[in-house]
Amino acid sequence: xxxxxxxxxxxxxxxxxxxxxxxxxxxxxxxxxxxxxxxxxxxxxxxxxxxxxxxxxxxxxxxxxxxxxxxxxxxxxxxxxxxxxxxxxxxxxxxxxxxxxxxxxxxxxxxxxxxxxxxxxxxxxxxxxxxxxxxxxxxxxxxxxxxxxxxxxxxxxxxxxxxxxxxxxxxxxxxxxxxxxxxxxxxxxxxxxxxxxxxxxxxxxxxxxxxxxxxxxxxxxxxxxxxxxxxxxxxxxxxxxxxxxxxx
Numbered sequence: 001x002x003x004x005x006x007x008x009x010x011x012x013x014x015x016x017x018x019x020x021x022x023x024x025x026x027x028x029x030x031x032x033x034x035x036x037x038x039x040x041x042x043x044x045x046x047x048x049x050x051x052x053x054x055x056x057x058x059x060x061x062x063x064x065x066x067x068x069x070x071x072x073x074x075x076x077x078x079x080x081x082x083x084x085x086x087x088x089x090x091x092x093x094x095x096x097x098x099x100x101x102x103x104x105x106x107x108x109x110x111x112x113x114x115x116x117x118x119x120x121x122x123x124x125x126x127x128x129x130x131x132x133x134x135x136x137x138x139x140x141x142x143x144x145x146x147x148x149x150x151x152x153x154x155x156x157x158x159x160x161x162x163x164x165x166x167x168x169x170x171x172x173x174x175x176x177x178x179x180x181x182x183x184x185x186x187x188x189x190x191x192x193x194x195x196x197x198x199x200x201x202x203x204x205x206x207x208x209x210x211x212x213x214x215x216x217x218x219x220x221x222x223x224x225x226x227x228x229x230x231x232x233x234x235x236x237x238x239x240x241x242x243x244x245x246x247x248x
Contacts, residue, residue: 031194031206038226040064040234043212044097044205047079050217054087057214063234064093064227066127066168066188069116072101073108076116084121093238097127097168098153102141106153114160124238126157127188129168130177146177154185166202174199188225202228 035041042064045052057065065087068077080096087094098113117126130150132140157165168188169178178187179199188203189196196204203225210224227234 031192033195033206033226038204038228040227040229040231042066042093042203042225042227043210044068044223044225045079045083045215047077048217048219049215049222050079050219051215052079052083052086053214054083054090054092055214057212058090058092060212060214062092062212063231064095064124064225064238066225067094067096069096069098070109070113071099073104073112075099076112080116084117088121093123093234095122095124095127095166097129098157100128100130100150100153102136102146102149104149106149106151107156109149110153110156110160113157119161122161125163125166125186126161127166127168128153128157131168131170131173131190140176143177143181147181150177150182154182168203168205171196171199204228 040063041061043057043062044066046068054065065083067080067083067087069080069084070076084094084096096113096117098109101109113126128150130146154165154167164185166186166188167178167182168190170190174187174189178185186202187199188205189199189201190205190208192206192208195206205223205225207224209221211220212222215222229237
């Protein structure tokens with residue numbers, strides 16, 4: 001009897017170790033991107049990348065860029081206006097993103113973003129970046145509290161820019177806050193360990209330690225992304241003619 005119990009315990013321990021090893025392998029693995037399946041490549045940047053040579057980015061095949069603009073109700077990224085203006089001189093499709101705060105109203109967050117990003121400054125929909133920060137991972141805000149802030153923010157941006165905003169998020173935050181109540185918004189998902197094929201995404205941030213020529217800031221790495229579709233689909237969705245030139 002003791003031998004049977006010992007064998008069962010050993011088998012369970014072995015099974016647990018195998019699961020742990022599989023989990024660790026998944027966690028530390030790097031996402032593999034099928035470039036023939038997802039040929040449209042882009043970046044997201046902030047003041048951490050310092051001064052960016054946008055022509056150099058374009059020469060390296062960057063087709064789109066998400067530029068950090070604001071956080072919460074008061075913070076403006078120091079490089080937002082420089083990046084928006086200089087990226088506009090290339091054929092790179094541009095969007096701007098707002099880092100969502102669980103701690104201030106959606107209305108004032110929308111006002112902050114709109115004060116920085118003009119309608120004609122971006123080619124793609126604006127982005128709301130919702131992820132845990134500070135102690136929020138341990139002390140998660142409720143779904144109701146989050147919706148009370150996120151919904152008016154999204155609605156205000158849609159009214160001003162005339163298009164449904166994109167939501168950027170992580171997989172845990174997506175399933176907690178986004179999937180049920182905001183699942184009809186275009187999704188930009190972060191998944192640096194594996195392809196997020198269980199969610200319906202528009203953009204995928206697959207790498208947070210990429211390297212490109214053309215920037216020199218405090219952060220040596222740059223986030224890399226792909227679009228879910230072909231080059232033809234990307235051009236059809238976001239246009240190959242620059243809408244910013246229509247007012248000239």
